[in-house]
Amino acid sequence: MIKFENLRFQYSGSSEFALDGINLEIHDGEFIGVIGASGAGKSTLTYAINGTVPHHFKGDFYGAVNVNGLDTVDNYPEDIAAEAGSVFQDIDAQMTATIVEDEILFGLENFGCPREETEDRINEALSALKIEKLRNRNIGTLSGGQKQKTAIAAMIALRPKILVLDEPTGELDPQSSREIFELLKSLNKKYGMTIIIVEQKIMLQCEFADKLLVMDKGKAVHFDTVKNVLKHSEELENMGINCPRIVTLARKLEENGIYSGEYPADLDSAEKMVRQILAETGGKQL
Ligand SMILES: Nc1ncnc2c1ncn2[C@@H]1O[C@H](COP(=O)(O)OP(=O)(O)OP(=O)(O)O)[C@@H](O)[C@H]1O
Ligand SMILES: [Mg+2]
Known part of the structure; x- marks a missing residue:
């Protein structure tokens, strides 16, 4: 330790x-x-x-x-x-x-x-x-x-x-x-x-x-x-740390009321996020 x-x-x-x-x-x-x-x-x-x-x-x-x-x-x-x-x-x-x-x-x-x-x-x-x-x-x-x-x-x-x-x-x-x-x-x-x-x-x-x-x-x-x-992505960006783009995307979707789950940390969870949005909205809002 x-x-x-x-x-x-x-x-x-x-x-x-x-x-x-x-x-x-x-x-x-x-x-x-x-x-x-x-x-x-x-x-x-x-x-x-x-x-x-x-x-x-x-x-x-x-x-x-x-x-x-x-x-x-x-x-x-x-x-x-x-x-x-x-x-x-x-x-x-x-x-x-x-x-x-x-x-x-x-x-x-x-x-x-x-x-x-x-x-x-x-x-x-x-x-x-x-x-x-x-x-x-x-x-x-x-x-x-x-x-x-x-x-x-x-x-x-x-x-x-x-x-x-x-x-x-x-x-x-x-x-x-x-x-x-x-x-x-x-x-x-x-x-x-x-x-x-x-x-x-x-x-x-x-x-x-x-x-x-x-x-x-x-x-x-x-x-x-x-x-x-990653929940603090905005704060991280203000510190000069580039967050993964999928995190920034998730935050923007959240701000627009389209997504409310966890921010994805990798491509697999990004795919889950997209599937979840599609399932919930039937693609209408997109
Ligand atoms: N040998 C040194 N003598 C004096 N100040 C130093 C020395 N090495 C680092 N510093 C200062 O200590 C602070 C932290 O530096 P450090 O090298 O630990 O940062 P870092 O996060 O590793 O940066 P980088 O991403 O550029 O490698 C900085 O303000 C730097 O100028
Ligand atoms: Mg260093």
């Missing part, structure tokens, strides 16, 4: 709190989608989980964060990493090896994976990300998306109990982005891995996450099921 207790953090030299009173509990096995406008504090929240806030990023830190029993002030990021693996927004800063295979291997060695298991884990991670062909490539020559896949492969090879990913599909095409979400969901189901993913791709977040965490100006303004968060 990850517990934030009235966490406040202000970077040195900054006049505002990047995180401003975060109280949250993230339970084992949850799949959390973090959304929010640029500068809302999403990356800083991930740093507060992996301990780089306050150990690497200096500033004023108040309150407490506890990751699977480890207080992030009393424990170093290296120790917290055994519980919570992170894929950073700045992928280049994350890579330590020159060759793709070594990037995965070094992590396994650092975390004491038995030598006889490493080959299987590397193969499994490369195949999960469909990057077997990149195994011997120099990381410096990879595209942005290939680097992202390598960073994710290196992290999932470690099978952490908690996996925190900060915009891991930013450089990926729509199909690869969906595949990453599918992979994360399968790890979430197979190993009960807790997934915390910061992503702007709202449709994917709505489809795959159990709960959405909405950040705005350093505050966690909503933390609830996707359906419940």
Whole structure:
């Protein structure tokens, strides 16, 4: 479990709190989608989980964060990493090896994976990300998306109990982005891995996450099921978060008295909404 207790953090030299009173509990096995406008504090929240806030990023830190029993002030990021693996927004800063295979291997060695298991884990991670062909490539020559896949492969090879990913599909095409979400969901189901993913791709977040965490100006303004968060679609749009178009459509239909049910979070429920409207109106109002 990850517990934030009235966490406040202000970077040195900054006049505002990047995180401003975060109280949250993230339970084992949850799949959390973090959304929010640029500068809302999403990356800083991930740093507060992996301990780089306050150990690497200096500033004023108040309150407490506890990751699977480890207080992030009393424990170093290296120790917290055994519980919570992170894929950073700045992928280049994350890579330590020159060759793709070594990037995965070094992590396994650092975390004491038995030598006889490493080959299987590397193969499994490369195949999960469909990057077997990149195994011997120099990381410096990879595209942005290939680097992202390598960073994710290196992290999932470690099978952490908690996996925190900060915009891991930013450089990926729509199909690869969906595949990453599918992979994360399968790890979430197979190993009960807790997934915390910061992503702007709202449709994917709505489809795959159990709960959405909405950040705005350093505050966690909503933390609830996707359906419940989408009820605040107008407020989200005012915060600079693009809601799925089907949600905006549902809200407009509601405003016109044509629909009164839940806002659909994915295409299947959008289809149900249309069927419901057709059944109720016989198509007349449309
Ligand atoms: N190293 C730093 N030093 C000073 N201020 C910082 C630093 N990193 C972030 N900030 C500030 O903290 C606030 C939160 O930034 P953060 O990077 O957490 O936002 P974000 O939600 O991840 O944004 P984005 O969507 O652009 O990645 C912003 O006001 C930002 O300018
Ligand atoms: Mg960020």
